[in-house]
Amino acid sequence: MNKPSRRALIKAGIAASGIAAMAEAAKYYELIPPDYEDVYGVGETLNYAVHRITSHSLAREFPRSAISKDPYADEVPPLSAEFRRLESGGFLEWRVAVDGLVDRPASLSVAQIKAFPSRSQITQIACEEGWSYIAEWIGTPLSAVLESVGVQKKAKYLVYFSIQKDWWDSIDLTDALHPQTLLTYGMNGGALPVGNGGPLRLRVPRQLGYKSVKFINRMTLTDNIRSFGQGSVSPETGYTWYAGI
Ligand SMILES: Nc1nc2c(c(=O)[nH]1)N[C@H]1C(S)=C(S)[C@@H](COP(=O)(O)O)O[C@H]1N2
Numbered sequence: 001m002n003k004p005s006r007r008a009l010i011k012a013g014i015a016a017s018g019i020a021a022m023a024e025a026a027k028y029y030e031l032i033p034p035d036y037e038d039v040y041g042v043g044e045t046l047n048y049a050v051h052r053i054t055s056h057s058l059a060r061e062f063p064r065s066a067i068s069k070d071p072y073a074d075e076v077p078p079l080s081a082e083f084r085r086l087e088s089g090g091f092l093e094w095r096v097a098v099d100g101l102v103d104r105p106a107s108l109s110v111a112q113i114k115a116f117p118s119r120s121q122i123t124q125i126a127c128e129e130g131w132s133y134i135a136e137w138i139g140t141p142l143s144a145v146l147e148s149v150g151v152q153k154k155a156k157y158l159v160y161f162s163i164q165k166d167w168w169d170s171i172d173l174t175d176a177l178h179p180q181t182l183l184t185y186g187m188n189g190g191a192l193p194v195g196n197g198g199p200l201r202l203r204v205p206r207q208l209g210y211k212s213v214k215f216i217n218r219m220t221l222t223d224n225i226r227s228f229g230q231g232s233v234s235p236e237t238g239y240t241w242y243a244g245i
């Protein structure tokens with residue numbers, strides 16, 4: 001059977017019976033976020049599905065003159081002795097593992113990440129608690145890294161982890177392959193400061209700040225996001241898994 005076009009389906013759905021049809025469409029296209037079971041599940045599903053079906057937009061990029069003077073480094077709990085050891089070695093030994101549904105699992109150093117094509121962009125990072133700043137982020141499109149390891153067709157989500165215990169998150173492949181999703185190692189012309197997530201931070205400018213996880217040391221591709229709880233630490237504290245802006 002040919003799938004009806006998503007837009008046609010949604011238009012018909014909205015005309016016919018609104019939310020119920022929309023929810024059916026979301027199910028049909030597997031647009032159910034991993035935190036759908038909590039109190040706000042229906043809302044989360046509709047929000048995510050609508051974003052995915054109707055917009056493939058870019059996050060706003062700003063001129064250099066808009067860069068914030070003082071990029072706010074949100075406080076993180078004291079970092080581990082292992083982190084401090086890697087930091088004192090200039091992060092030469094830092095590795096990011098890329099595994100799961102890939103043809104060639106890899107363990108990449110920061111230098112290897114820097115050998116990919118680099119891109120910089122000036123975007124805003126916004127915290128759900130109300131503050132934000134604009135910075136130039138320098139890194140490599142995550143898509144380049146994913147291409148190099150050969151993401152398997154059945155992969156649907158990227159789950160990414162921080163060296164910081166209990167910090168991790170996930171995004172779907174639409175966002176993982178989005179041209180503005182960068183694995184960053186630089187900020188405002190210099191190295192990415194530790195306070196802002198150095199040596200490696202995943203910048204996901206199409207979503208709220210908490211999806212931009214600092215100190216990335218592992219990324220895994222999966223088709224089974226349910227095996228990762230609600231897909232993120234955020235839903236456990238009441239924030240949505242999909243935090244599109
Ligand atoms: N590893 C890690 N990543 C993290 C966090 C954190 O505590 N640990 N905080 C998140 C939240 S809630 C926000 S709003 C941004 C803050 O980014 P900033 O410190 O550059 O302002 O980082 C996100 N990434």
Ligand SMILES: [Mo]
Binds near residue numbers: 126209
């Ligand atoms: Mo935040």
